[in-house]
Amino acid sequence: MTKPKHRIVSRNLICDNWIRLEELTIESGRLNDPGKLHSVNRFVHHHGSGACVLPYDAGRDCVLLVRQLRAPLVWLNLDDCWLIEAAAGLVDDGETPKEAIQREVVEELGYRCHSFVPLPMYYSSPGSVTEQVFPFLARYSQTDKHNDGGGLASEGEDIEVLEMSLVELSRLFRDGKIQDSKLQLCLLALLAMLPGKREVPFASMF
Known part of the structure; x- marks a missing residue:
């Protein structure tokens, strides 16, 4: 299976205290139609490993x-x-x-x-x-x-x-x-x- 390409279109920092919380807009192709791009907004929480x-x-x-x-x-x-x-x-x-x-x-x-x-x-x-x-x-x-x-x-x-x-x-x-x-x-x-x-x-x- 060929995995569709993806990229981060934008990122918005919500919080950067003990945790870092960002809102990402990600653009990617679809599994059943890799050439058709779509965008999704997702919140990502980061506090280390x-x-x-x-x-x-x-x-x-x-x-x-x-x-x-x-x-x-x-x-x-x-x-x-x-x-x-x-x-x-x-x-x-x-x-x-x-x-x-x-x-x-x-x-x-x-x-x-x-x-x-x-x-x-x-x-x-x-x-x-x-x-x-x-x-x-x-x-x-x-x-x-x-x-x-x-x-x-x-x-x-x-x-x-x-x-x-x-x-x-x-x-x-x-x-x-x-x-x-x-x-x-x-x-x-x-x-x-x-x-x-x-x-x-x-x-x-x-």
Whole structure:
């Protein structure tokens, strides 16, 4: 299939604070008629790229997670706005995704993890957001604890550190209690990589 050509006709900056929000006018050909041009207006949200990690203790078959209050869930007026997630953070200028997540695990989880395994990059919400997310798996043990974690108070972070068995995390996912997409992806990747037969949530339903 030949992909139609496209170009940005105009861009209008709406906001440039912590996020950058632009309105783009894009001109492109159509898939079924590449020579016929049409224009669309789209809003694009940019706040940089991110990295996330699911650390695994093979000796005790458990993982490290975070739980924190999320403003969009407050906006949705949910009963429980505290989300269980994979530790994550933005990639600062001059950092690689691995360097960023190594920094974040110390800040958020309080551990110095090792044996980082990169997973494929994905776009968090490509309909409107430019964010690229770089997920990782990693190893840790109790001897790798460096501090209490919890995030940086200077950045307004108030993070609960959770250690949970892999069996329990899989059960919560199966029961619809894990609603963080980056944690879902990392969990499924970890289960696929571990030796021996593991029950993968939802596998029996297909």
